[in-house]
Amino acid sequence: xxxxxxxxxxxxxxxxxxxxxxxxxxxxxxxxxxxxxxxxxxxxxxxxxxxxxxxxxxxxxxxxxxxxxxxxxxxxxxxxxxxxxxxxxxxxxxxxxxxxxxxxxxxxxxxxxxx
Amino acid sequence: xxxxxxxxxxxxxxxxxxxxxxxxxxxxxxxxxxxxxxxxxxxxxxxxxxxxxxxxxxxxxxxxxxxxxxxxxxxxxxxxxxxxxxxxxxxxxxxxxxxxxxxxxxxxxxxxxxxxxxxxxxxxxxxxxxxxxxxxxxxxxxxxxxxxxxxxxxxxxxxxxxxxxxxxxxxxxxxxxxxxxxxxxxxxxxxxxxxxxxxxxxxxxxxxxxxxxxxxxxxxxxxxxxxxxxxxxxxxxxxxxxxxxxxxxxxxxxxxxxxxxxxxxxxxxxxxxxxxxxxxxxxxxxxxxxxxxxxxxxxxxxxxxxxxxxxxxxxxxxxxxxxxxxxxxxxxxxxxxxxxxxxxxxxxxx
Numbered sequence: 001x002x003x004x005x006x007x008x009x010x011x012x013x014x015x016x017x018x019x020x021x022x023x024x025x026x027x028x029x030x031x032x033x034x035x036x037x038x039x040x041x042x043x044x045x046x047x048x049x050x051x052x053x054x055x056x057x058x059x060x061x062x063x064x065x066x067x068x069x070x071x072x073x074x075x076x077x078x079x080x081x082x083x084x085x086x087x088x089x090x091x092x093x094x095x096x097x098x099x100x101x102x103x104x105x106x107x108x109x110x111x112x113x114x115x
Numbered sequence: 116x117x118x119x120x121x122x123x124x125x126x127x128x129x130x131x132x133x134x135x136x137x138x139x140x141x142x143x144x145x146x147x148x149x150x151x152x153x154x155x156x157x158x159x160x161x162x163x164x165x166x167x168x169x170x171x172x173x174x175x176x177x178x179x180x181x182x183x184x185x186x187x188x189x190x191x192x193x194x195x196x197x198x199x200x201x202x203x204x205x206x207x208x209x210x211x212x213x214x215x216x217x218x219x220x221x222x223x224x225x226x227x228x229x230x231x232x233x234x235x236x237x238x239x240x241x242x243x244x245x246x247x248x249x250x251x252x253x254x255x256x257x258x259x260x261x262x263x264x265x266x267x268x269x270x271x272x273x274x275x276x277x278x279x280x281x282x283x284x285x286x287x288x289x290x291x292x293x294x295x296x297x298x299x300x301x302x303x304x305x306x307x308x309x310x311x312x313x314x315x316x317x318x319x320x321x322x323x324x325x326x327x328x329x330x331x332x333x334x335x336x337x338x339x340x341x342x343x344x345x346x347x348x349x350x351x352x353x354x355x356x357x358x359x360x361x362x363x364x365x366x367x368x369x370x371x372x373x374x375x376x377x378x379x380x381x382x383x384x385x386x387x388x389x390x391x392x393x394x395x396x397x398x399x400x401x402x403x404x405x406x407x408x409x410x411x412x413x414x415x416x417x418x419x420x421x422x423x424x425x426x427x428x429x430x431x432x433x434x435x436x437x438x439x440x441x442x443x444x445x446x447x448x449x450x451x452x453x454x455x456x457x458x459x460x461x462x463x464x465x
Contacts, residue, residue: 025131026127
């Protein structure tokens with residue numbers, strides 16, 4: 001079980017040089033793309049194309065890391081590795097976990113953005 | 116304004132990097148989601164910095180860098196590759212493949228700004244050096260041209276000094292130099308060699324400076340003893356010009372020494388035979404004799420051009436190298452044009 005996502009805005013802002021404008025832009029874009037990213041990840045898993053799944057997992061890992069979700073990024077990284085190794089069954093189970101995590105993070109961020 | 120090319124298949128990363136690049140100031144971000152399209156853009160445009168993600172569909176960052184470095188003039192342009200912390204093997208490969216530095220995901224603004232600024236400073240330095248190098252190359256070319264021009268003028272004046280003490284004229288050295296060049300071209304010598312003989316041939320008789328006036332300017336026939344002294348002009352010319360640092364002078368020295376050698380070995384000063392006579396000497400022998408025959412002198416009338424031509428043809432393999440005669444006759448029309456262009460009664464142009 002992954003520990004719940006807690007938004008630490010100060011850490012993210014520090015990484016963005018304290019720039020609130022860039023922070024809000026990133027947040028909006030994440031929320032806009034969240035459905036597409038989840039769909040792309042699921043479609044990749046369903047297709048059986050492990051290289052595609054690896055790439056989608058890599059993208060999600062980056063997105064989660066952008067919002068300092070180290071635990072979520074770690075799961076996405078495991079998925080990336082499993083896909084790379086061609087372990088389809090293990091990868092499939094992780095896809096569900098990653099999609100759930102993206103949803104959780106999006107929920108927290110949505111609360112923050114007032115959306 | 117620095118052109119910063121950003122290639123990332125993720126929209127959110129493109130937007131973030133673009134925003135960070137704009138914050139740096141003096142930068143124009145150019146963004147592509149697809150590496151192939153970025154590469155196409157790079158064929159026509161030169162970025163000042165490339166920021167490229169590693170993991171992308173259709174072409175990853177490593178392959179992009181390899182293709183980009185393969186484009187003409189793109190080997191030095193700084194490239195930053197974005198990788199995750201866990202991709203150490205990729206980083207090694209990228210370094211070997213031509214990346215200059217890395218950006219770690221998630222992107223940290225302080226690190227990003229410092230690395231991008233460093234890369235842009237490197238690029239500014241490269242451009243400055245390239246501009247400076249081009250400026251200096253232009254200057255060197257200009258100065259070299261001036262020096263060559265002066266060398267050419269000096270050689271012409273030295274050659275004229277000898278001609279002033281001789282019944283032959285300035286127009287003679289112009290004509291025989293051009294005849295020599297026609298022969299050189301007919302022998303398929305390269306352009307630089309043809310130019311060299313054109314510039315060096317005028318010095319063929321420079322050794323006459325060292326021959327006493329009573330022999331040099333004697334209106335009648337020379338006695339055998341006087342002729343022996345006269346023949347020394349070949350070696351005197353060689354003495355005067357040899358060991359010069361100038362390629363033209365060196366060629367002039369060779370020509371001065373060898374232009375009275377004859378193909379059958381009956382010439383002077385060394386009595387060399389056939390191919391043993393330096394090529395420039397064999398060429399100038401034809402040009403010099405032809406011009407002497409077709410020019411008027413106080414002691415003789417000018418030969419008709421066809422008579423002179425016949426003389427050359429008959430001297431093939433005896434006085435002259437047959438190949439040089441063939442080359443000269445192949446350029447006959449051009450030779451006639453030279454004969455017309457440089458007249459004895461006109462002051463020669465320097």
